[in-house]
Amino acid sequence: MKLFVLFFSLLLFVSPSVAQTNVQEICGYKTELDRVLKRQPNYLILQNALFEQAMQEFKSLSNAKRRIEADTLYFEIPVVFHVLYNKTAENLNDTSILSQLRELNNAFRKRNKDTTRIRAIFKPIAADVKIQFVLANKDPQGNASSGITRTYTNKTTFAANQFGTYTTNMKYSANGGKDAWDPTSYLNIWICNMEFPNYVGIVYGFATPPTNAPNWNGTGATKDTNSMESGVVLHYKIVGRNNPLAPVKYVEGKAAIHEVGHYLGLRHVWGDGTNTTGCSVDDGIFDTPNCKAQNATCTGQNSCTDASNDKPDQTENYMDYALDGCAGMFTQQQAFMMRFVLDKLRTGLPYRIVKYDTIPEPAAPLDGFKLYPNPLKEGQNFNVKIPGQNNEYYATSIIDACGKEVFQRNLLANKIHSIETAGLAQAIYFIVVRNAEGKIVFRQKLLIL
Numbered sequence: 001m002k003l004f005v006l007f008f009s010l011l012l013f014v015s016p017s018v019a020q021t022n023v024q025e026i027c028g029y030k031t032e033l034d035r036v037l038k039r040q041p042n043y044l045i046l047q048n049a050l051f052e053q054a055m056q057e058f059k060s061l062s063n064a065k066r067r068i069e070a071d072t073l074y075f076e077i078p079v080v081f082h083v084l085y086n087k088t089a090e091n092l093n094d095t096s097i098l099s100q101l102r103e104l105n106n107a108f109r110k111r112n113k114d115t116t117r118i119r120a121i122f123k124p125i126a127a128d129v130k131i132q133f134v135l136a137n138k139d140p141q142g143n144a145s146s147g148i149t150r151t152y153t154n155k156t157t158f159a160a161n162q163f164g165t166y167t168t169n170m171k172y173s174a175n176g177g178k179d180a181w182d183p184t185s186y187l188n189i190w191i192c193n194m195e196f197p198n199y200v201g202i203v204y205g206f207a208t209p210p211t212n213a214p215n216w217n218g219t220g221a222t223k224d225t226n227s228m229e230s231g232v233v234l235h236y237k238i239v240g241r242n243n244p245l246a247p248v249k250y251v252e253g254k255a256a257i258h259e260v261g262h263y264l265g266l267r268h269v270w271g272d273g274t275n276t277t278g279c280s281v282d283d284g285i286f287d288t289p290n291c292k293a294q295n296a297t298c299t300g301q302n303s304c305t306d307a308s309n310d311k312p313d314q315t316e317n318y319m320d321y322a323l324d325g326c327a328g329m330f331t332q333q334q335a336f337m338m339r340f341v342l343d344k345l346r347t348g349l350p351y352r353i354v355k356y357d358t359i360p361e362p363a364a365p366l367d368g369f370k371l372y373p374n375p376l377k378e379g380q381n382f383n384v385k386i387p388g389q390n391n392e393y394y395a396t397s398i399i400d401a402c403g404k405e406v407f408q409r410n411l412l413a414n415k416i417h418s419i420e421t422a423g424l425a426q427a428i429y430f431i432v433v434r435n436a437e438g439k440i441v442f443r444q445k446l447l448i449l
C-alpha cells in the first residue's frame with residue numbers, strides 16, 4: 001500500500017516534461033489539468049479529497065464486495081463521435097470508429113485478448129470495470145442518430161504549434177469545430193487532426209477530468225465555465241485497431257482507452273511526478289505500484305520501492321504510456337474509482353443497468369442463433385452457437401430473475417459451445433448476448449427445470 005501523497009505544482013504543468021524524461025508527451029492530461037487549475041485554483045485539493053473519499057469507501061467494503069465482479073450494477077454510456085475533416089483521409093470511416101468502440105468495450109469489460117500480456121502478479125487485480133459504451137441512437141433533439149457526426153472544417157490542424165500544444169477549437173462550431181452534444185447526457189469524442197506540419201511533438205489525445213462535483217465549480221471569477229468542452233479528443237490517425245494511418249506503436253486503439261480513463265477520473269499511474277520527485281507522488285490508487293515516471297515500453301522495471309508489498313511498475317496498465325503492445329488492464333481500485341465518479345460526478349451520463357430483463361428485446365436479433373436444449377434439466381449442459389464473423393467474440397451472460405449475472409464468458413462466433421449450468425438452481429434465467437459494440441444482439445429466456 002502506498003501513501004497517498006500528491007505534491008502537484010503549477011510549475012509541473014507548464015514545464016516541458018519531455019525534456020526531463022525523454023518520453024514524448026502523447027497525452028494532454030497535464031495541459032488539461034493546468035487549464036482547470038487556472039479556473040479553479042483549488043481543484044487538486046478537491047480532487048484529492050474525492051480520491052480519499054473513494055478509497056475510504058473502498059476500504060470499508062468486505063473483501064468479497066471489493067471485487068467489481070461481485071457488483072451487479074453495469075453502466076452503459078451513450079457516446080457520440082464527432083469527426084472533423086479538412087482532407088478526405090481525416091474523414092475516418094465508420095469501420096474504424098466501430099473498431100474503436102469495440103476496443104473500448106473489450107478493455108472496460110476485460111474481454112481484451114491482450115489480457116494474456118498481464119503478468120501473473122497482476123492478473124488477480126485486473127478488473128472487469130462493467131462499463132459499456134454504445135453509440136447514441138438519439139441526438140439531443142430526440143432525432144434518430146447513428147452516434148457519429150461528420151463536419152467539414154476549414155482548419156487544417158487543431159494543433160497550436162509543433163511542440164505538442166493544441167487549441168480547443170474542435171469543440172466549437174463557430175471556430176471550425178463541432179459543438180458538443182449535452183455533455184451531461186453523452187460522452188463526446190472528437191476525432192480530428194492534431195498534427196502540426198513538421199511536428200516534433202504531438203498529443204494523440206486528451207480528456208477533460210471531471211469537474212462537476214458539488215462545490216467543485218467555484219464561484220464568481222473561478223466558476224468553471226467550460227462544461228461544454230467535457231469529453232475526449234483523439235488524433236484521427238490513432239483511432240481504432242489497425243488504423244492504416246497509425247504510427248507502428250499506436251495500432252491497437254489504446255490511446256482512446258487511456259483518455260476515457262482520464263475522463264472517468266483516473267490519473268496517470270506514475271502520479272505525474274518527474275524523475276526528481278517521481279517516487280514521492282502517486283496516483284491515489286493503492287493497487288497500482290508506485291513508479292517514478294511514465295514507461296514508454298514494457299520493460300517491467302521496478303522504478304520505486306513500495307513501503308510494503310513492493311511490486312514492479314505496472315506497464316500493463318492503460319494509464320501508463322507504454323499502451324499499444326503492453327497495456328491490457330485496469331485494476332480493481334481504478335475500476336472502483338471510475339464507477340465512483342460515474343455515480344457521484346457524471347451522474348446524468350450513464351444508464352444504470354441492474355436488471356437485464358428490463359432491457360427490451362433487440363430490434364434485430366441475430367439470425368441463426370442456436371440455443372439447445374431449452375428448457376433443460378438442473379445440472380445439464382446446454383449448447384449455444386452464435387452466428388457472426390469468424391474470430392469475433394460475443395459477451396454471453398446468464399442473468400437470474402433478480403438481475404444478477406451468474407455467468408459471463410466471451411464466446412467465439414460460429415462454434416458450438418457447451419455451457420455448464422452446475423450450481424444454477426431450477427428457475428427462469430435470461431441469456432443475453434452482446435456484440436463487440438456492447439449492443440444486445442440476442443436475448444432469450446432459459447428455463448432450468
Ligand SMILES: [Zn+2]
Binds near residue numbers: 027029258262268
Ligand atoms: Zn494520459
